Amino acid sequence: MSISQNSRRQFITQTAATASALAFPLIAGAQPKTVKVGVLHPVTGALAYSGQQCREGALMAIEDINKAGGIKSLGGAKIEALLGDAQSSPQAGSAEIEKMNEAGVCAVVGAFASAICLATTQAAAKYNLPHIVDVGVADQIVERGLKNTFRFGPGYRKCAEVAVANLHVLNTAAGKPAKTVMIIHEESLFGTGTANLLARELPGYGYEVKEIIKHANPTRDFNNIVLRMKAINPDIVIPANYYNEYALLVRTMQQQKVTPKAIFSVLGGAASSYKFVKEFPDAANGIIDCNHWFNPKDKRSLELKKRAEAKGLFFSYELFMTYTSMRLLADAIDHAKSTDRAAIIDALNKSTFSDHIMPYGPTKFVNGQNQGAQPLMTQVYKNDIKVIIPRDYREIDPLFPLKA
Amino acid sequence: MIDLGIVFSSVLNGLTTGAVYALIALGLTLIYGVLHIINFAHGASLMLALYAVYVLKQHWGIDPYLALPLVVPGMFALGYALQRLIINRASHGKDENILLVTLGLSIVMENAALLFFKSDTRTIDTAYTLTTIAIGPAMIALPKLVAFAGALLVSGALLLIVGKTDLGRAIRAVAREKQGAKLMGINVDHVYAMSFGIGLSCLGAAACFLLPAYYVNPQVGSGFVLVAFTVVVLGGMGSFGGALVGGLLVGVVESLGGLFLGESLGQIGIFVIFIGVLLFRPQGLFGAKV
Numbered sequence: 001m002s003i004s005q006n007s008r009r010q011f012i013t014q015t016a017a018t019a020s021a022l023a024f025p026l027i028a029g030a031q032p033k034t035v036k037v038g039v040l041h042p043v044t045g046a047l048a049y050s051g052q053q054c055r056e057g058a059l060m061a062i063e064d065i066n067k068a069g070g071i072k073s074l075g076g077a078k079i080e081a082l083l084g085d086a087q088s089s090p091q092a093g094s095a096e097i098e099k100m101n102e103a104g105v106c107a108v109v110g111a112f113a114s115a116i117c118l119a120t121t122q123a124a125a126k127y128n129l130p131h132i133v134d135v136g137v138a139d140q141i142v143e144r145g146l147k148n149t150f151r152f153g154p155g156y157r158k159c160a161e162v163a164v165a166n167l168h169v170l171n172t173a174a175g176k177p178a179k180t181v182m183i184i185h186e187e188s189l190f191g192t193g194t195a196n197l198l199a200r201e202l203p204g205y206g207y208e209v210k211e212i213i214k215h216a217n218p219t220r221d222f223n224n225i226v227l228r229m230k231a232i233n234p235d236i237v238i239p240a241n242y243y244n245e246y247a248l249l250v251r252t253m254q255q256q257k258v259t260p261k262a263i264f265s266v267l268g269g270a271a272s273s274y275k276f277v278k279e280f281p282d283a284a285n286g287i288i289d290c291n292h293w294f295n296p297k298d299k300r301s302l303e304l305k306k307r308a309e310a311k312g313l314f315f316s317y318e319l320f321m322t323y324t325s326m327r328l329l330a331d332a333i334d335h336a337k338s339t340d341r342a343a344i345i346d347a348l349n350k351s352t353f354s355d356h357i358m359p360y361g362p363t364k365f366v367n368g369q370n371q372g373a374q375p376l377m378t379q380v381y382k383n384d385i386k387v388i389i390p391r392d393y394r395e396i397d398p399l400f401p402l403k404a
Numbered sequence: 405m406i407d408l409g410i411v412f413s414s415v416l417n418g419l420t421t422g423a424v425y426a427l428i429a430l431g432l433t434l435i436y437g438v439l440h441i442i443n444f445a446h447g448a449s450l451m452l453a454l455y456a457v458y459v460l461k462q463h464w465g466i467d468p469y470l471a472l473p474l475v476v477p478g479m480f481a482l483g484y485a486l487q488r489l490i491i492n493r494a495s496h497g498k499d500e501n502i503l504l505v506t507l508g509l510s511i512v513m514e515n516a517a518l519l520f521f522k523s524d525t526r527t528i529d530t531a532y533t534l535t536t537i538a539i540g541p542a543m544i545a546l547p548k549l550v551a552f553a554g555a556l557l558v559s560g561a562l563l564l565i566v567g568k569t570d571l572g573r574a575i576r577a578v579a580r581e582k583q584g585a586k587l588m589g590i591n592v593d594h595v596y597a598m599s600f601g602i603g604l605s606c607l608g609a610a611a612c613f614l615l616p617a618y619y620v621n622p623q624v625g626s627g628f629v630l631v632a633f634t635v636v637v638l639g640g641m642g643s644f645g646g647a648l649v650g651g652l653l654v655g656v657v658e659s660l661g662g663l664f665l666g667e668s669l670g671q672i673g674i675f676v677i678f679i680g681v682l683l684f685r686p687q688g689l690f691g692a693k694v
Contacts, residue, residue, distance in 0.1 A: 046525055214666070224662035227663060255545060256543050257543065
């Protein structure tokens with residue numbers, strides 16, 4: 001009971017703080033009305049780091065939108081964020097949706113993890129409350145016919161297909177040194193779903209999946225898993241998990257001196273993370289990831305990266321995915337010329353939003369999924385993260401296999 | 405399929421984890437096995453000790469191992485005060501009351517931690533977190549080896565205290581015959597509180613050894629308390645040697661279970677052994693009666 005009380009208090013104070021922060025510069029003159037938007041993420045619990053990164057991204061977007069004159073079609077109305085904490089659990093996420101609905105938000109952006117998004121989109125659907133999914137890669141999220149749900153980024157099926165096809169391209173170009181694969185995934189919807197997709201795709205390209213190992217969140221000892229890895233000695237290790245476990249897994253591999261031909265992540269929690277590269281440069285070097293990534297050729301993405309870094313933040317996928325999702329929502333509200341929920345849903349369905357830093361092209365939603373959304377392949381190279389595939393966005397040539 | 409070197413690594417890994425289980429179980433066996441106080445707040449107390457180590461490291465830069473002289477007496481004081489001021493007063497000497505009081509304490513502690521630290525999982529980073537040492541074919545993380553050695557040392561010290569000192573004799577006397585001990589002039593309340601304090605200071609030591617390779621969140625204790633009760637019963641109620649061997653055994657069984665059956669099923673072996681012991685040797689492996 002005290003958990004929910006605590007979070008309610010937190011919710012109110014945070015909301016009040018944000019509201020006053022946003023309202024402060026507008027003391028003089030007639031104030032245009034504000035547009036209330038729910039920003040819901042797991043900012044405490046096992047997923048706290050990712051959730052906080054998402055929230056920062058949303059707040060940066062709101063700051064930019066308001067600075068640039070707010071929602072123009074509503075007379076420059078400013079966006080006001082109602083912050084929610086999903087506490088890394090689907091139930092807490094749904095409860096926050098109820099509160100946000102009561103508070104009269106016109107839309108919600110969130111909620112990072114697939115399992116949480118699955119619950120929050122459904123809770124929001126009851127109130128026809130538009131819900132933009134910022135990360136949540138499980139395809140079930142957009143496949144249940146919920147009219148209120150829109151996902152800007154790619155789902156895990158798309159990511160797994162792109163990853164396996166590209167692995168094959170890399171392996172073929174290198175003379176097919178890799179034949180066996182081991183998959184290590186976290187136990188919730190995201191990891192299990194991704195692992196199942198990979199296990200289905202890989203044999204078609206002639207790879208043998210030696211073993212699939214599931215682990216809990218949090219797991220703090222990967223020694224047994226890495227010992228099994230040592231015994232199986234796979235050519236390629238594919239992790240699909242969140243930041244903490246990903247980092248610990250790769251560090252344990254380093255401790256136990258396990259060096260596969262490639263660590264090839266699919267939506268790896270730390271694989272294309274500047275935080276991981278900075279904290280554990282040796283462990284990170286050479287890791288390939290198929291993940292959400294910004295268009296490196298777009299100058300604005302580098303500017304945004306600099307701004308995030310100036311705030312002491314890492315420019316992680318959570319941050320720029322939620323940043324872009326919030327801008328997508330603002331664009332839709334602008335086109336809807338209203339804060340009416342049905343009007344916003346209609347505007348999202350017709351959205352051609354293209355003023356963004358992602359390599360997706362103009363937005364086009366079909367059944368809530370942005371059709372142009374695609375992951376990029378990155379590799380950690382000299383303490384930086386560089387795009388290797390596709391060619392249009394390539395910054396460096398891929399290094400595959402890694403030298404032991 | 406799995407070669408011996410890997411099994412050896414897994415056993416070593418289990419032994420190092422088991423040493424920490426043993427340390428936690430030693431504190432519990434003193435409180436539960438000897439004094440028959442069922443301390444449901446044991447896990448929550450461990451969690452508090454872990455937070456103490458965390459705060460000392462993050463805010464004052466005190467290395468977890470150097471924090472031992474602060475955390476161990478601190479936990480002792482907490483234990484002494486808890487028993488003297490709360491558990492003893494509220495329970496009126498009835499076991500079922502003690503059960504409820506310690507359960508209540510654990511709820512208060514966990515929610516206080518939630519209030520102050522939120523539900524985030526926190527870790528500390530030390531220079532030696534990633535250091536490994538090769539023992540034959542196995543690579544063992546340095547903090548785990550330190551924890552292993554430290555747990556053995558603390559267990560030795562505890563055995564000495566209980567076996568050789570006046571306090572130890574008093575504890576054993578109170579455990580065997582409370583009325584008689586009182587008649588002999590032993591201050592029973594004081595002895596209870598001292599035992600409780602010593603039990604919690606074991607947790608303080610465990611926390612210092614644990615955190616460099618582990619994490620802390622408000623629920624962290626619950627995972628340990630179940631294992632600790634298992635170890636105490638497995639080793640034999642009130643048997644210190646039993647707690648030590650039981651802890652190591654549980655660690656190894658868990659590790660090998662994880663290796664052969666997968667992470668999710670890893671703990672199954674512990675409970676199979678536990679049920680087996682209850683069926684065939686209910687007094688525990690070392691069944692020493694105090």
